Amino acid sequence: MEIERYSTTAIIIHWIMALLIIAMIGLGIYMVDLPKGSDERSWFFALHKSLGLTLALLAFFRLSWRLIRKPPALPSIVSATHQKLAKATHHLLYLMMFIQPVTGYISSSFSGYKTRFWGVPLPHWGWKNPDLNELFTEIHEISAICLSVLILLHIAGVFYHLHRKETEIFKRMWFK
Numbered sequence: 001m002e003i004e005r006y007s008t009t010a011i012i013i014h015w016i017m018a019l020l021i022i023a024m025i026g027l028g029i030y031m032v033d034l035p036k037g038s039d040e041r042s043w044f045f046a047l048h049k050s051l052g053l054t055l056a057l058l059a060f061f062r063l064s065w066r067l068i069r070k071p072p073a074l075p076s077i078v079s080a081t082h083q084k085l086a087k088a089t090h091h092l093l094y095l096m097m098f099i100q101p102v103t104g105y106i107s108s109s110f111s112g113y114k115t116r117f118w119g120v121p122l123p124h125w126g127w128k129n130p131d132l133n134e135l136f137t138e139i140h141e142i143s144a145i146c147l148s149v150l151i152l153l154h155i156a157g158v159f160y161h162l163h164r165k166e167t168e169i170f171k172r173m174w175f176k
């Protein structure tokens with residue numbers, strides 16, 4: 001039986017974003033422990049912000065693409081409960097793809113530093129406010145934890161189906 005796959009564009013963007021998001025979580029955890037005021041810390045923070053904003057643009061493009069090209073329906077062999085769980089996880093992952101960069105951007109806007117996108121300064125609408133900076137940094141950290149839990153749940157779901165073989169779920173998100 002022919003497997004119904006996601007479109008090539010959806011597959012390419014899924015894997016680029018998956019790699020970048022996982023790298024960003026590692027980068028975020030690594031950079032916050034670097035010595036304050038060091039060049040290394042500034043360099044990694046700038047990289048994290050630029051990559052994070054790039055991910056927000058990719059998420060926007062991805063969501064628009066998904067609205068134009070509907071994803072293939074899951075095979076009926078997947079139980080109704082698992083279909084619902086997969087759908088809920090995917091929707092929450094989409095939500096987190098926006099919440100994560102937006103909270104990072106807002107926290108940065110209250111840090112007193114200009115946020116740069118690959119070296120280009122963005123309009124500086126925020127101001128130095130340690131309370132707001134701390135609040136949004138905390139939300140950014142909590143949302144990173146939620147995102148990580150969702151990713152683990154998502155990967156667990158894929159492995160569960162890989163193990164059961166008959167549903168061929170992985171191939172739906174892989175090239176022909």
Ligand code: HEM
Nearest residue numbers: 017018021022066071090093094151155158169170172173
């Ligand atoms: C940061 C990591 C990841 C994120 C944010 C993510 C996000 C998503 C989202 C949102 C979908 C639903 C796509 C749609 O219906 O439009 C999806 C589908 C899928 N993902 Fe991931 N993913 C990640 C990592 C992975 C990894 C590591 C694997 C492999 C182990 C994987 C395998 C799949 C597969 C097979 C599907 C298709 C599921 C189906 O048949 O409907 N993903 N992913």
Ligand code: HEM
Nearest residue numbers: 024025028029032049052053055100101104105108141144
């Ligand atoms: C998908 C995108 C993103 C992911 C997955 C991500 C993830 C993370 C993680 C895991 C941390 C470490 C939290 C901790 O352990 O304290 C972090 C910190 C940080 N992120 Fe992001 N982030 C993203 C986007 C952004 C964006 C777009 C910006 C700003 C424009 C940003 C600004 C920051 C800042 C300033 C910190 C350090 C907070 C502190 O000083 O403790 N992030 N991020």
